[in-house]
Amino acid sequence: MTATVAPTVAPAVVLDGVTRTYRSRSGRVHALRGVSHAFAAGTFTAIMGPSGSGKSTLMQIAAGLDRPTGGSVRVAGTGLAGLNRTTLTKLRRELMGFVFQQYNLLDALTAYDNVALPARLAGRRADRAEVIAALEAVGLHGLARRRPPELSGGQQQRVAIARALHTRPAVLFADEPTGALDRHAGREVLELLRDLVDAPGVHGPAQTIVMVTHDPLAASYADSVLFLADGRVVGQMERSDPVRIGARMAELEAAR
């Protein structure tokens, strides 16, 4: 009998024993105390935890925006340690996309030009078909000529997602992407993120997403939720509902 071996896909992001210590006036702050985790390619992970648990630090380090005090980070097979700033910036542009609570769009530019901007800043010509494809992927093709003030908050966030996707990143980092949106617009953005992982045929290869959030509803769209407390991973929950996720968060808050 032949054993069936599941195909192994290299993880998009691997953190191995990552520590981060900040020096402050009141002494040392251990923001991360040894975090190891592999974010599988083509999966959507939410990072949750009480305020100050290390979520932003983890995201910054995974994205090469900050360096760990100890341990290592690999993104799409490349170790970030020892890369100089220029190489790291290039790697970030090529491998990573970012979406934040604030959309960070330029009001003077159309949606199309906002999406094309990163390629232009990198000295490349933005491919028209690819920009349109990115806008189509977020459901905004018909609004390509509008400027951000002529779009709703949810539509603006979708432009920001299209801008992040345009470079076809190996991993999309999202920091509270629905934090500034009302519930309805927030759900639409979360459904879009979910679709990017579920429907690779429509949008290109299955997207890897790492999202920091305080919102159990947002986390319920992820394949798994990684819980942090006091700089450590204290649990992981496979795709779950907002009530269970919220209950786990309440336990962590109560234990502080």
Ligand SMILES: Nc1ncnc2c1ncn2[C@@H]1O[C@H](COP(=O)(O)OP(=O)(O)OP(=O)(O)O)[C@@H](O)[C@H]1O
């Ligand atoms: N630049 C810094 N200098 C000193 N301490 C810092 C710095 N950045 C973060 N910290 C500390 O590191 C710890 C983790 O912070 P971090 O911002 O990663 O937490 P978080 O889980 O993202 O919090 P929040 O949910 O409030 O955004 C906190 O105690 C914070 O005060």
